[in-house]
Amino acid sequence: MYQDLPQGVKNSITRSIKTAFELYMYGIKWDPALYNMDDFMITWKNSFENGASWYTRIDADAKKDPAFHSALAEKVNQVIEKILTEAVTETQKKELEERFGSAFAKEVSCHMEAKYYLENAIQ
Numbered sequence: 001m002y003q004d005l006p007q008g009v010k011n012s013i014t015r016s017i018k019t020a021f022e023l024y025m026y027g028i029k030w031d032p033a034l035y036n037m038d039d040f041m042i043t044w045k046n047s048f049e050n051g052a053s054w055y056t057r058i059d060a061d062a063k064k065d066p067a068f069h070s071a072l073a074e075k076v077n078q079v080i081e082k083i084l085t086e087a088v089t090e091t092q093k094k095e096l097e098e099r100f101g102s103a104f105a106k107e108v109s110c111h112m113e114a115k116y117y118l119e120n121a122i123q
Helices: 007-027 037-049 060-064 066-085 090-100 102-107 111-120
Strands: none
Touching: 007 037, 007 066, 007 111, 060 066, 066 111, 090 102, 090 111
């Protein structure tokens, strides 16, 4: 079912996962000890049920289908893995080192996390 969706809908699902993950991680201040997959899924579910255009384009039968939910869960895992493995850019590394020191900069694990610290200027 998921694979049969139009490419635009699949792209929208991917964007919604990425946006919800970023909002969730910002909400917990990128503290891995506070991360809870169930809490993230609630955040994502609330975001797509309350305004995501892709959600209205999927028929009710698909929304009830366990195979569809399984495919969505797999997509969530893929998107999160991609986010967490996207390297910190050289520009981000330099800015993190300037603001927080090289030890801290080395601890930042991905592009989105670096973006969080640089936007919020906290340590």
